[in-house]
Amino acid sequence: MKLSSRIPFRLALKQTPEQRSSSIDTYQRTMLHSNLLRLVARGGPKRLMSTATKLTTVEVNDKTGIATLTMNRPPVNSQNVQLLEDLQKSITEIENNKSRGLILTSAMSNVFSAGLDIHEMYNTNEERLRIVWTELQNAWIALYGSSLPTAAAINGHAPAGGCLLATACEYRVMVPNCRIGLNETQLGIIAPKWLMSGFLNVLPKRVAERALTQGRMFTTQEAFEVGLVDEIANSKEEALEKCSAFIGSFAKVNSLARGLTKLQFRAENIKEFEKIREKDVANFIALASRPEIQKDMGIYLENLKKKGKK
Numbered sequence: 001m002k003l004s005s006r007i008p009f010r011l012a013l014k015q016t017p018e019q020r021s022s023s024i025d026t027y028q029r030t031m032l033h034s035n036l037l038r039l040v041a042r043g044g045p046k047r048l049m050s051t052a053t054k055l056t057t058v059e060v061n062d063k064t065g066i067a068t069l070t071m072n073r074p075p076v077n078s079q080n081v082q083l084l085e086d087l088q089k090s091i092t093e094i095e096n097n098k099s100r101g102l103i104l105t106s107a108m109s110n111v112f113s114a115g116l117d118i119h120e121m122y123n124t125n126e127e128r129l130r131i132v133w134t135e136l137q138n139a140w141i142a143l144y145g146s147s148l149p150t151a152a153a154i155n156g157h158a159p160a161g162g163c164l165l166a167t168a169c170e171y172r173v174m175v176p177n178c179r180i181g182l183n184e185t186q187l188g189i190i191a192p193k194w195l196m197s198g199f200l201n202v203l204p205k206r207v208a209e210r211a212l213t214q215g216r217m218f219t220t221q222e223a224f225e226v227g228l229v230d231e232i233a234n235s236k237e238e239a240l241e242k243c244s245a246f247i248g249s250f251a252k253v254n255s256l257a258r259g260l261t262k263l264q265f266r267a268e269n270i271k272e273f274e275k276i277r278e279k280d281v282a283n284f285i286a287l288a289s290r291p292e293i294q295k296d297m298g299i300y301l302e303n304l305k306k307k308g309k310k
């Protein structure tokens with residue numbers, strides 16, 4: 001079962017708060033159970049493979065059994081619906097192919113991911129906005145809720161949605177002279193709580209609150225100093241090695257116990273997210289459709305283009 005599979009939330013909305021909470025617990029139990037089955041299945045022999053979707057590739061190292069998931073949408077891995085869907089396909093594939101862990105990285109030389117593709121949100125209709133936001137939610141929950149060990153080899157800038165993916169992972173290694181952060185308030189928008197939850201998991205509350213209210217983009221060094229990234233690497237190759245070493249640190253740990261312990265840590269955030277996910281889509285559509293937000297997006301895109309031409 002994909003973690004992004006819905007709980008029957010439409011049904012849950014018709015229930016009393018007590019019934020709803022019990023449905024969510026049922027969902028959690030089902031989720032933990034299916035992850036448990038997947039973990040048990042992972043005990044078998046390793047397979048070597050290299051596969052691709054349109055915008056992602058998956059390569060499993062035959063010696064370590066670790067899968068590297070690479071985003072490949074030039075020029076900046078901005079997250080359009082296709083990339084978000086391909087990420088989900090690749091995560092599901094890695095979960096099903098007995099990999100020992102997942103490393104997320106980018107095929108671009110200086111960008112991990114530029115966050116949501118603003119073109120997808122600009123001058124469009126409500127249905128498209130619904131799809132964009134739902135796929136962002138689905139990609140996030142697939143990564144955040146994976147029982148596999150996950151690490152991000154951040155080989156370039158990781159603003160907004162890029163930071164979201166990196167902080168959904170358990171470990172982050174970043175190359176020097178890049179920036180990472182949730183810059184939403186700088187753009188005049190408010191990130192929902194679930195989008196901040198990975199960030200809140202890794203930073204002290206006080207540091208997170210200040211960074212989020214400032215919309216602060218941390219340099220690699222600053223991110224390392226506050227704990228937003230765990231290590232700095234001098235190259236993408238070194239970042240991948242450090243991520244592999246992190247995943248390798250679980251070699252002697254029972255994978256079932258490891259995975260369930262991770263999910264227990266994340267269960268509260270996942271439960272909160274599932275409670276509000278439909279409302280969250282509606283909120284996003286309302287926000288992104290506002291004329292002043294559309295106007296700001298147009299200006300932001302123009303400025304990005306101008307900057308690119310300089």
Ligand SMILES: CCCCCCCCCCC/C=C/C(=O)SCCNC(=O)CCNC(=O)[C@H](O)C(C)(C)COP(=O)(O)OP(=O)(O)OC[C@H]1O[C@@H](n2cnc3c(N)ncnc32)[C@H](O)[C@@H]1OP(=O)(O)O
Nearest residue numbers: 078114115116117118157159160161187297300304305308
């Ligand atoms: C104003 C936004 C309003 C949103 C409305 C409500 C939404 C609520 C959503 C809350 C959560 C949302 C999160 C997001 O992810 S929003 C996206 C935030 N991302 C950014 O602010 C990053 C912008 N990009 C950059 O800072 C730089 O591009 C970057 C540092 C990543 C790389 O710099 P570099 O110099 O290497 O590359 P360029 O800047 O020259 O860019 C190359 C081309 O790519 C285009 N580009 C860049 N980022 C995006 C993007 N996010 N979406 C679409 N297109 C993007 C850029 O325009 C260049 O295009 P051209 O080659 O045509 O000039």
